[in-house]
Amino acid sequence: MTCTETTYTENNGVPAVDSALAAPALTGPGHFTAMQVRDGRVRGLALHLERLDAATREYLGRAGLDGERVRAEIRQALAASGRADASVRVHVHWPDGDSRATLKVTVREPQVAATGPLRLISVPYVRRTPRIKHLDGAVQNRALDEAEAEGADEALLTTPEGLVTEGAITNIAFWDGEHVVWPDAPCLRGMTMALLEPRLPSVRRAVTLGDLPRYRAAFVTNSHGISPVGRIDDVEFPVAREFMAGVTAAYAAVPWDAV
Structure with a gap:
């Protein structure tokens, strides 16, 4: 077939x-x-x-x-x-x-990451048992549908207090000019995140919606790869091309394993 x-x-x-x-x-x-x-x-x-x-x-x-x-x-x-x-x-x-x-x-068919830059809308929702990639994702899917209905590419999930956790179908990271900051919050540690984190100058830090203007760039990861983020709610992020080239190169250096 x-x-x-x-x-x-x-x-x-x-x-x-x-x-x-x-x-x-x-x-x-x-x-x-x-x-x-x-x-x-x-x-x-x-x-x-x-x-x-x-x-x-x-x-x-x-x-x-x-x-x-x-x-x-x-x-x-x-x-x-x-x-x-x-x-x-x-x-x-x-x-x-x-x-x-x-x-x-x-x-x-194979999938590749969107070239971006992506627009994200924050949605207050924390996945049940977030560390497990389980099949009970109805509310999570509704968050993504809500974001797409407003013209966004992805939903950024937060706690009710505005603590950033993860995307509906992605992990998110921020660039502060020195470190790649992965939100220190309950989330699913995706495979692309797990492969990239030790290969980049990474730190874990709590990130709130109020903190977003402090960051110079942002990107999301999932099984498709890496995509730059251009906007979250009303906060604009320039595409830091040199930085993103380094992130992409780090991912490209990950070896492929025979199934």
């Missing part, structure tokens, strides 16, 4: 040929990870496997997840889809009575 704009899905290594087979991994408690694959390789593969294992233990309350099984099912789905370059998601559920986790692997 060769994909064009379709999504190819397998449940426990079995092709999901209709909606009835594709649906189970979208209901009930579950978690997932999302990755970009190029030529059968992934940046930070070990981090993805660690995320799935840890969330299976903490969020589902089960034994850990076999990373080799995850890799094998990703490889199989990629081969069956006819894609060496792809966007891949691995969803994990563990139905009561089952002796092992249910893995749903989806494969679709």
